[in-house]
Amino acid sequence: MSDECHLCLLGLIFLSSLLTGTSGVDDAYVFISSGEDVRLLCNNALHDCTSTMWLYNRFRYSATVELIALGLKKTDTERHERLSLGPDCSLNIKNIAKEDYGYYSCRQYVNDKQQGTDTHVDLHVLHVSSSSSSSSQTEISAGRSVTLSCQLYSFAEVSCGDWICSERIELFWVNQAGVKLTRSDSRYQILSSSDHCIITLNTTLLNEDHNREWRCNVTQRDQVKSSVTYTVKSSGEKTSSSISYGRVC
Structure with a gap:
C-alpha cells in the first residue's frame, strides 16, 4: 500500500470487521466478483417471510428502492429477474453486476409496524x-x-x-x-x-x-x-x- 495510507484519520474507521457472510447480528460486509451469485442474509427474519422487506440504497443517503415488499418481489426494478427470496428470507442476487454494489437492508413489518431493528449488508x-x-x-x-x-x-x-x-x-x-x-x-x-x-x-x-x-x-x-x-x-x-x-x- 502507498505511504498515503498512513495519513488516514483514526476516526474514519467505521467498519469494525470485514467478513464474507454475516458480522454480528445487525451488519454484514460482503465482497464478491461481478458475474457471481450472492446470498445476503437476513438476521432479523421472523418465522416466515411474509413480513420481510428488502431495501436498497446505492449510497447511504440516496433514494431507497424496494426490492422485496412483505415477502413479494417487486417487478418494477431493472434487476428484478435476478432477484429471489430464500426460504430463510435471505436475498439472492444472480449474476452480480458492478452496479449492484451498495447498502441493503432487511426489515420486518407486522400489522404495519416495524419489528426490531434492520439487518444491514454492505455489498462490495x-x-x-x-x-x-x-x-x-x-x-x-x-x-x-x-x-x-x-x-x-x-x-x-x-x-x-x-x-x-x-x-x-x-x-x-x-x-x-x-x-x-x-x-x-x-x-x-x-x-x-x-x-x-x-x-x-x-x-x-x-x-x-x-x-x-x-x-x-x-x-x-x-x-x-x-x-x-x-x-x-x-x-x-x-x-x-x-x-x-x-x-x-
Missing part, C-alpha cells in the same frame, strides 16, 4: 475490464498491448480511499502461479488510482502468453475476500474473462 463488487474491448471477448494477438483495469465498487460513508486505508484493504495483481506482480517487473506497468480503488495492469502479449492467467485480488488484513481471473487467448483466438470467488469462512 470487484470488477475487471479490458481496454481492448467493452466485453470480455476480444481478439488479441502477440505483440499487442493490453490494459486490464481492476476496480472495487464500494459503498462507504467516507471516501473510497479513506475506507481502504482505514480497513487495510488492498487491490493487487498476481500471475497464475499466485506471485504478486510489482512495479519492479519490467514487463508490467502497474498503476494505482489516487484513492487506491482501481489498479491497472498493462503488458505486451507474447506468444507464450497463450492461456496465461492474471488475477486481481482484493484482501482485507491480508485475507483474500474476492478475486477475478483474466485468461488470455492469443494467436488470433478470443480473450475470455473467468470469475472465481474467494471467501474466508
Whole structure:
C-alpha cells in the first residue's frame, strides 16, 4: 500500500470487521466478483417471510428502492429477474453486476409496524475490464498491448480511499502461479488510482502468453475476500474473462 495510507484519520474507521457472510447480528460486509451469485442474509427474519422487506440504497443517503415488499418481489426494478427470496428470507442476487454494489437492508413489518431493528449488508463488487474491448471477448494477438483495469465498487460513508486505508484493504495483481506482480517487473506497468480503488495492469502479449492467467485480488488484513481471473487467448483466438470467488469462512 502507498505511504498515503498512513495519513488516514483514526476516526474514519467505521467498519469494525470485514467478513464474507454475516458480522454480528445487525451488519454484514460482503465482497464478491461481478458475474457471481450472492446470498445476503437476513438476521432479523421472523418465522416466515411474509413480513420481510428488502431495501436498497446505492449510497447511504440516496433514494431507497424496494426490492422485496412483505415477502413479494417487486417487478418494477431493472434487476428484478435476478432477484429471489430464500426460504430463510435471505436475498439472492444472480449474476452480480458492478452496479449492484451498495447498502441493503432487511426489515420486518407486522400489522404495519416495524419489528426490531434492520439487518444491514454492505455489498462490495470487484470488477475487471479490458481496454481492448467493452466485453470480455476480444481478439488479441502477440505483440499487442493490453490494459486490464481492476476496480472495487464500494459503498462507504467516507471516501473510497479513506475506507481502504482505514480497513487495510488492498487491490493487487498476481500471475497464475499466485506471485504478486510489482512495479519492479519490467514487463508490467502497474498503476494505482489516487484513492487506491482501481489498479491497472498493462503488458505486451507474447506468444507464450497463450492461456496465461492474471488475477486481481482484493484482501482485507491480508485475507483474500474476492478475486477475478483474466485468461488470455492469443494467436488470433478470443480473450475470455473467468470469475472465481474467494471467501474466508
